[in-house]
Amino acid sequence: MKTTSAPLPNAQNDSPAARADLPALAGRFPSSLPDGRRAEIETQLAADENVLAHLEIDLDAGLRFADGLVLVSNRRLLARAAGQDAWQEWPYRAGLTLQRNDHAGVGTLELCDADGRLAQWRYTLGGDIAAGRLVDQFARQLAGALTGKEAAASEQALCPVCETPLMAGQDECPKCSREVDAPPSTWTLLRLWRFAHPYRWRLLAGFLLTLCATAATLVPPYLTMPLMDNVLIPYQNGKPIDRGLVTLYLSGLLGAALLAWVLGWARTYILALVSERIGADLRTTTYEHLLKLSQEYFGGKRTGDLMARIGSETDRINIFLSLHLLDFATDVLMICMTTAILVSINPWLALVTLLPLPIIAWLIHVVRDKLRTGFEKVDRIWAEVTNVLADTIPGIRVVKAFAQEKREAARFRAANLHNLEVNDKVNKVWSLFTPTVTLLTEIGLLIVWAFGIWQVSRDQITVGVLTAFLAYISRFYLRLDSMSRIVSVTQKAAAGAKRIFDILDHVSSVPEPANPVHLPRVEGRIELRNVGFRYGTRSVTRDISIDIAPGEMVGLVGHSGSGKSTMVNLICRFYDVTEGAILLDGVDIRSLPVAEYRKHIGLVLQEPFLFFGTIAENIAYGKPDATRAEIIAAARAAHAHEFILRLPHGYDSLVGERGQALSGGERQRISIARALLIDPKILILDEATSSVDTTTEKEIQKALDNLVRGRTTIAIAHRLSTLREANRLVVLDRGSVVEVGNHEQLMEREGHYYTLYQAQARNVDTEDQLARHDAAAQGERK
């Protein structure tokens, strides 16, 4: 290998000068280069050398984590291999190539010349965009150095952070602005205030009622004091009972009880009303947000889990708000008021009475942490149980066909067992908790008795005061016991709230643009510019550039797995491109409002999805206000009209869940009618006819011919013969465009398309032969 082993002599000579005019150096580095790196790099640079692109390497040759750097300057490629101190350089010369590829989350940069590989660097994919830039710059600078012309500077605006090219209508980089790594705050429950805010006045009313109701319940114990001291004790000492006084006290008791009853009813009613509304809002908001999230999000989540979150978690929060939080608030109020009353009667006895309180508070605090994680776990496990159900029930035909009921049952049992285990663990702590609180309560009472009797014996308090105290604190401790329950329910609700806010906090990976561009009229020109895409770490498409004129029909062909559906996903913006851009009429689709953009697209998929409802509803799905005449016209054009009329209830027939009541071809034609009805500018057909037999396909094909007219169409078809109509065919192979042209041109070229076509033609022949053979055999039998 022809490499200089660093440090480079000339670079070192230059470095003092370079340091001397530091302020002027700002232009020598790309703005994205971290400051910490600059000092290191400066020692390597010549005086008039500028760093144009850089890549921070984080893996060494053996794929261990280590740190290195690759730079492209206007003179050469410079690199410090990961984990080493020595710099290497490669001045520009003919034959050098720099290539980038990735596999399983690791990117590789390879520098080669005609004779072999000169160097190789590895990095984790976080640096992939920088690597792309580096390769770009390298190619540009190399071309510049070889032709002697100044390398053309990139004209495109770049994101200052990650250097992704910015498109028309974008001020901020769609890539950087979506990074959300901050964890949600622990005070998740407080965030529910957002949903409580609209009801704040009713909440305030409820709170005031609670205050009064609680005060009313505190009257009876207070009245035991004079009852004891002024009526009972004097009577024991020989005085007759004062009837008037007794009536007064007793009616006071009754009045307080009635008041507490009325107030309690009012506050419970108001607050239950409010919390029910908060719960409903929470549920709807979460669902609405969920619907806006990208395909990617749904790809990574289990249906059962999401269902559990929106269904049962919101309900749990609801119950928490209406029941437990209310009780807790009442308890706190009661404790505060009781404390005030006790202190006003006798500060010393009050002090002793309240002594166990801090201990219990501490206990609650200790257990809280343990329980929270426990309950979070219980929730996750619960979602797992639901997931098994959500997996199995839709796939019940497969389960039965393979006679795997036992296995599925075992899976469910395992999930349940896991659930049990986790619950057992939580309950171990939890079960100890309540008895401990009770024990503390008893001990508290004991202390009050002892101290009270001692004080009575020294005539510091009356028997009435002691009775009142005992009456108060038995209630008081009773409440403490129930208050301790708030720990668990709060934790459960907080865990639920967190899981809901996880959804609400999730920023869609196909974000709405900050400054949306509105297209008043859509021509239907679609351009793909150097589009690259990755599912996670799997590079699926690379550097695809296609221009589709308005009204043109383009066929996408290629082997299964070559990335055709992925292209459709990208064009529909179910996913955003990882590199490059897709433009509609010259505007980046990322700067168009998502829903507005998709309105222009009619999509027919291989597996048409029908919703539970009537056929008419399903056809009108994209345009709910469509008239009956429009629906019928669309069905006719889709060649669905006749079979619909054959159904017992015509257009009002129910299609069953997921359209079970219809055949594949029928479902397909309904989904074509659905796409036709919205009259889209752009039409995308992803193997719309491949799951049906040839006769049905012919019918569907006729339907499609209606659909295609006058629209920009992208069609993917398994049977190449169905793409004869296409103006152009784009042949994909392993995520790249390999050939473009119409059928005749591609056949002449005898390349990829030719082989694909030949292979199919052979298959069709054999199919025909088989058919003939069958017919012959049947003839013989007759």
Added chain:
Amino acid sequence: MTSDYRLERNAFGRLVFTGAHGDVHEGVVPVRAFPIGAPDEGIALVNPHGHELAWIERLNDLPDALRTLVESELASREFMPEIRRVLSVSSFATPSTWRVETDRGSAALVLKGEEDIRRLAPPALLITDSNGIHFLIRDRFALDAASRKLLDRFL
């Protein structure tokens, strides 16, 4: 076992496969069929078009020279750091940044959600970070107590 094909590394660092009939393929890669379940059993040599050229039942059955070649190529392609210790996590709510010690040095990973921790055949776990890198925990019960405790909060 002798093989009826040859494998060499060329100047570009690519593996070159020469088949029994003299067919030559450049840029051949070995691919494990069960990278987690049975890494040393079932390895395919695949050409750049994704077609299988040869099947290796067991790595240990190969002649030494061939085995080292395949092993070195595997080593340079495979990247699944094995977590030895979890040093710290930024929060117990996701997304959370973990500092971990792996068999490939210490690293930081961003866990986007609990569902990115996949349960493999127990006791193994596979953690996918926000960049799509897979971190393996071969035996979560063999980790030290502190790591186990941190990890447990996410399971």
